[in-house]
Amino acid sequence: xxxxxxxNRFVRExxxxxxxxxxPRQVYDAFWSTVRPTPVANPRLLxxxxxxATLLGLSEADIAHPDFAQIFGGNQLMAGMQPYAAxxxxxxxxxxxxxxxxxxxxxxxxxxxxxxxxxxxxxKGAGPTPYSRRADGRAVLRSxxxxxxxxxxxxxxxxxxxxxxxxxATGDGVVRDMFYxxxxxxxxxxxxxxxxxSFIRFGNFELPASRGDIGLLEQLVDxxxxxxxxxxxxxxxxxxxxxxxxxxxxxxxxxxxxMRVGFVHGVMNTDNMSILGLTIDYGPYGWLEDYDPLxxxxxxxxxxxxxxxxxxxxxxxxxxxxxKDALKPVIADASVLDAGSQVYAxxxxxxxxxxxxAKFGIRELTDEDAPWINGAFELLHKAEVDMTLFxxxxxxxxxxxxxxxxxxxxxxxxxxxxxxxxxWEQWLQHYCQxxxxxxxxxxxxxQRMNAVNPRxxxxxxxxxxxxxxxxxxxxxxxxxxxxxxxxxxxxQAHCAKFAEKRPEWARHKAxxxxxxxxx
Ligand code: AMP
Ligand code: MG
Numbered sequence: 001x002x003x004x005x006x007x008n009r010f011v012r013e014x015x016x017x018x019x020x021x022x023x024p025r026q027v028y029d030a031f032w033s034t035v036r037p038t039p040v041a042n043p044r045l046l047x048x049x050x051x052x053a054t055l056l057g058l059s060e061a062d063i064a065h066p067d068f069a070q071i072f073g074g075n076q077l078m079a080g081m082q083p084y085a086a087x088x089x090x091x092x093x094x095x096x097x098x099x100x101x102x103x104x105x106x107x108x109x110x111x112x113x114x115x116x117x118x119x120x121x122x123x124k125g126a127g128p129t130p131y132s133r134r135a136d137g138r139a140v141l142r143s144x145x146x147x148x149x150x151x152x153x154x155x156x157x158x159x160x161x162x163x164x165x166x167x168x169a170t171g172d173g174v175v176r177d178m179f180y181x182x183x184x185x186x187x188x189x190x191x192x193x194x195x196x197x198s199f200i201r202f203g204n205f206e207l208p209a210s211r212g213d214i215g216l217l218e219q220l221v222d223x224x225x226x227x228x229x230x231x232x233x234x235x236x237x238x239x240x241x242x243x244x245x246x247x248x249x250x251x252x253x254x255x256x257x258x259m260r261v262g263f264v265h266g267v268m269n270t271d272n273m274s275i276l277g278l279t280i281d282y283g284p285y286g287w288l289e290d291y292d293p294l295x296x297x298x299x300x301x302x303x304x305x306x307x308x309x310x311x312x313x314x315x316x317x318x319x320x321x322x323x324k325d326a327l328k329p330v331i332a333d334a335s336v337l338d339a340g341s342q343v344y345a346x347x348x349x350x351x352x353x354x355x356x357x358a359k360f361g362i363r364e365l366t367d368e369d370a371p372w373i374n375g376a377f378e379l380l381h382k383a384e385v386d387m388t389l390f391x392x393x394x395x396x397x398x399x400x401x402x403x404x405x406x407x408x409x410x411x412x413x414x415x416x417x418x419x420x421x422x423x424w425e426q427w428l429q430h431y432c433q434x435x436x437x438x439x440x441x442x443x444x445x446x447q448r449m450n451a452v453n454p455r456x457x458x459x460x461x462x463x464x465x466x467x468x469x470x471x472x473x474x475x476x477x478x479x480x481x482x483x484x485x486x487x488x489x490x491x492q493a494h495c496a497k498f499a500e501k502r503p504e505w506a507r508h509k510a511x512x513x514x515x516x517x518x519x
Contacts, residue, residue: 005111006080006110007111008109009227010031011032011082015030016033017130018033019033020036024131024132032084032085035085035129035130037074038137040074042170043070045068046169047148047475049482052152052165053165055119055195056195057114077108081121085105085129090270090271091203092269092270093301094306102131103129104128104132106129119195119196120199121165121195125190125192138172138174140187141187142467144167145167145470147194147282148164149482150463151163151279157457160250160253161278162194162278164195165195166192170188173186173187174187175187180518198224198227200220201274202271203270203273205323210326217326241333241336241337244323248343250276252348253347255313256313258312259352260355262309263288263457264286264295265285265307266297266301266307266515268315283298286460286513288309288387289387289412289502290381290384290386291377291385297460358452359449359452361395361435361446361448379423382416383417385407385411386412388455389501390410392454393409394407395449397428409501453489455488455490455499456498460506460511461503462481464506464512480495
């Protein structure tokens, strides 16, 4: 396998804990700990992302080389790799959780590709680190398939996200009690190699701030600005201020995208918030099927619903407030920190407003549009309508001859379709009148709508089917899904079965509608 070019600034420029003792502990005065992946029995490459391989300058021959599975399964290091686990803290479910850190993620190094771009490689599930607490540092196949497929699917949807290079089966068993109900089982283990320009989280700043280590905090702030935000100008204080506002802006854009496609992250703790505004840490995430703002896939959050679909924009704001608290000691101008809230709110409403207009196929949203748009969402909820199918099929409405029939396939229950039929008819009439005002041709309108309303998302039950088959030794559905999800806005009529709404058997099935944090 040809070598990659590494330039490991995180470990070179920031203080680290180089004891190499892999024992759970509190780590002070350091942003990282030296670690080594723990070897696995029989690493086997199940799938890779061709786009990410290209990004890194890896050829198909490199991927096929026997060393590839060894390296990305954690059995070998490539020259230049300096594995580390990052030290960070976080607010989990609204409360300060103290030190967390990479308990099962290990960064291998920062590669520089031929275009000069920095891409950090990180294994998830490569064994214990000083941050593993009482857990094993491993990951199971089901959660690894989900992370691999979803991070690539999100990228192809045009949503800022960490990427995934590879999914390697380890050949080792991993014991998990999936629903924390006293039924531990041995599951196949796997390792995903995640790829991003940076894996720094809000929690990396919160931890030194919580300990009053202001010197350490300043070091990380200025490092992040220098490495990950080189475009910022001005003196140190000016840069720090602009940097915080840019994080607020990016976080708003990311969450607006989630809302556009019906993605529910599921665990928006501050340790799962990227400083680059990337979607990170794919755990018990899910996709809205029938439109329900209170839906969350995460069984751990079933009571509080803190991280349900409709809450996400508010939680983004709350999380930024925690970052702001952490940054107070190093940003002298308090008004800059206070401005973050407004930047977030303005960016979110502007970005999501433009998206909403495109989703419904109108040129621009005005205040007068609020009642019928809200009306649509209310009806979608009451009548249990599939969000993805609704918007995609809405584009097929023929203004000369509008009929609700085009939307029937999006309804989950016949009785609710009957019950709300008249209300929907009325809504459609109003909607068509509104469309007439814009004077877009059907064709033009459809193109605009289909560019923001995906035909294909990683439906919860599809991910589960792919997992069930992979667990039985057949990876073909993972491959098929990745293929389809690479072009989520294209019609791909030959793949229509992957666009179908959730079948009835999956309504309450574990993995399809309910997921735990156990992974
Ligand atoms: P998450 O909810 O997946 O973001 O994880 C929260 C924290 O728990 C992070 O510090 C993880 O690294 C850690 N963690 C989760 N699962 C494991 C595991 N199997 N082994 C070690 N640490 C883990
Ligand atoms: Mg996490």
